[in-house]
Amino acid sequence: MNGSPKMLDDFLKYYATVLRYMDDFISEPISRYHMTFDAFLIMHEIGTSTKPILLMDIADSHHVSRSAISRQISTLLKYDYVYQVANPADRRQKSLLLTEKGQATDKQLIQDIQLVFDQWIDQLGRDRIKTMLTFFDDFTHQVIASKSKD
Template sequence: MNGSPAMLNDFLKYYSTVLRYMDNYISEPINRYHMTFDAFLILHEIGASTKPILLMDIADSHHVSRSAISRQISTLLKYDYVYQVANPADRRQKSLLLTEKGQATDKQLIHDISLIFNQWIDQLGANRIQAMLTFFSDFTQQVIEPQQK
């Protein structure tokens, strides 16, 4: 066994505390707009895309089913954050675009989340935040992505 029982206990304690804290602080401004964090990520991805983006493109990039993305998009449609444009060559394919309300919401949420993130940088220092991000990247590449193949 590679880790000690104490290491596992520390992991469980910090996993619960830190991730709940991060989730609560990041989700709080998002919840005001009747969205989940996942819906916000989709909203932001649609807004950041330089080309028309399809539901299946989003599902692929998030490594989830089309139905899971469809549920999130239905919320974004309901609150008028996105709209769909049918492909004239294949009307089953619909590009997703942000409405003006969606653009303003994305901009406001990025601002709000940036304030929170910048507080963490001020408290912990840029080097420690970068080390955390590097760890998350390594974890994604070495643990998550191999399991998805």
């Protein structure tokens, strides 16, 4: 056993409070637009992509199934945030693009989330936020990515 029982108890306590708090503050503005945080991330990824992006590209980058991404994209299509353009060479491949409404929504949500993030930087300091982001990056590459290779 690498960790002490207290370390595990602390992890469980912080997981239940900190991550839920973060999720609530980030998800609240997003839910006003009838989407989940995952759908917002997909919409933002589509909007910031410099090349045509396909559903399978998004599934790969999020380490989830195509059907999971398809469900999120269905919501984005329903509320007219994205549209699809078929590849003339292979009509099964459809690039995803933001509508004008999707672009405006993404811009507004980024502004709303930036305000919350800026408050955290003011309260905790830039260096502590950078340390937290480094930890999240390490966790993603060393734990999550290794699990998806299994």
